[in-house]
Amino acid sequence: MRWIDTLEAAAAENLPEAVHRYFRQGSAGGISVSEAVAAWSAYRFRPRVLNDVSTVEIGTTALGTPVDVPVLVAPSTMHRMADPDGEVAMAKGVGAANSIIGISSNAGTTFADLGATGVPWWLQIYIVRNRQITERMLDAAVEGGARAVVLTVDTPVVGRKEDVGETVWDLVQPGHLLANLPKGDWAEADLAKADDLNPDVIGWLAERTGLPVVVKGVLRGDDAKRCADAGAAGVIVSNHGGRQLDGSIPTAQALPEVAEVLAGTSTEVYVDGGIRRGEHILAALALGARAVFIGRPALWALTVAGSSGVTRLLTDLATELDHCLRLAGYRHPTALTPDLITRRFAD
Numbered sequence: 001m002r003w004i005d006t007l008e009a010a011a012a013e014n015l016p017e018a019v020h021r022y023f024r025q026g027s028a029g030g031i032s033v034s035e036a037v038a039a040w041s042a043y044r045f046r047p048r049v050l051n052d053v054s055t056v057e058i059g060t061t062a063l064g065t066p067v068d069v070p071v072l073v074a075p076s077t078m079h080r081m082a083d084p085d086g087e088v089a090m091a092k093g094v095g096a097a098n099s100i101i102g103i104s105s106n107a108g109t110t111f112a113d114l115g116a117t118g119v120p121w122w123l124q125i126y127i128v129r130n131r132q133i134t135e136r137m138l139d140a141a142v143e144g145g146a147r148a149v150v151l152t153v154d155t156p157v158v159g160r161k162e163d164v165g166e167t168v169w170d171l172v173q174p175g176h177l178l179a180n181l182p183k184g185d186w187a188e189a190d191l192a193k194a195d196d197l198n199p200d201v202i203g204w205l206a207e208r209t210g211l212p213v214v215v216k217g218v219l220r221g222d223d224a225k226r227c228a229d230a231g232a233a234g235v236i237v238s239n240h241g242g243r244q245l246d247g248s249i250p251t252a253q254a255l256p257e258v259a260e261v262l263a264g265t266s267t268e269v270y271v272d273g274g275i276r277r278g279e280h281i282l283a284a285l286a287l288g289a290r291a292v293f294i295g296r297p298a299l300w301a302l303t304v305a306g307s308s309g310v311t312r313l314l315t316d317l318a319t320e321l322d323h324c325l326r327l328a329g330y331r332h333p334t335a336l337t338p339d340l341i342t343r344r345f346a347d
């Protein structure tokens with residue numbers, strides 16, 4: 001059996017049931033989370049033949065940072081429940097594979113400690129109602145060496161989880177979350193997500209931090225265009241791993257429309273959600289993504305084998321992608337075009 005496919009069951013044995021459920025679950029009825037992987041697997045390839053594939057190169061750049069593999073780690077919370085060293089352990093694993101990690105603004109590790117790892121990291125930000133909190137968090141991230149700001153836009157309110165019994169929130173301890181919340185006597189309302197955002201926030205973030213801004217949670221071409229027009233350096237086609245509006249379309253379905261709108265612009269396209277195999281990465285790159293992000297598999301790998309598990313996950317996916325590229329008749333992802341794919345979605 002493929003090692004990556006063993007990870008979730010192995011992680012479940014090491015995690016409290018409520019934490020395992022928190023990592024795996026989607027929102028509401030769980031439709032989007034359950035469709036994500038199958039949507040990538042539904043694509044079919046039209047491989048090229050009689051092309052020299054004796055040397056294949058899968059390295060690329062993401063916002064100018066070189067990566068050995070076009071697979072980055074998506075921002076997620078509660079890393080300390082998977083490994084006592086939390087985000088630092090995840091970052092070290094990512095660094096050993098020469099990739100990039102997204103760090104949640106809810107992370108349980110300080111941006112200074114992350115910066116000390118030397119691993120390239122992008123800050124994921126939720127803008128909260130009290131902008132002072134967000135501003136100070138952004139300043140700390142810049143200080144800690146963040147190379148980009150990932151603005152999550154699919155979360156004006158947090159998606160409803162239909163839990164029964166013990167939940168992750170019953171187990172969460174100080175230090176698991178919000179290590180970068182600036183000191184202050186904040187009320188709950190200060191920390192609520194800002195639900196009045198518009199594209200101007202992209203320019204504001206870029207100006208405040210001096211960093212490129214990547215908008216995460218885009219599922220439509222028209223929204224991608226609004227982001228690009230407002231100065232976004234990138235967009236991540238994402239439905240938040242099926243954790244926000246349940247029934248949102250699979251990212252495998254959303255990606256072609258977004259990539260088409262942004263083709264020929266300087267705004268880079270990324271995608272996440274249900275990407276589990278080299279074939280899925282091949283499809284995403286052919287449809288216009290510069291790189292993909294993976295979420296849950298990295299949490300499982302961190303739980304099962306710490307930093308080295310995360311490195312193995314990324315290098316195994318790199319090996320699979322290399323293999324798939326050869327079979328598809330390509331030497332480099334930049335040569336891929338959408339005609340490699342046939343669609344199976346009924347629009």
Ligand SMILES: Cc1cc2nc3c(=O)[nH]c(=O)nc-3n(C[C@H](O)[C@H](O)[C@H](O)COP(=O)(O)O)c2cc1C
Pocket residue numbers: 022023024036074075076077104105106124152216238239240241242243272273274275293294295296297
């Ligand atoms: C446990 C968990 C926590 C997450 N926390 C965040 C977060 O704090 N910020 C964010 O933008 N996305 C968050 N996400 C969404 C991921 O960044 C990503 O979009 C999603 O996990 C990708 O799908 P995949 O898990 O199928 O690979 C989280 C996902 C999971 C599974």
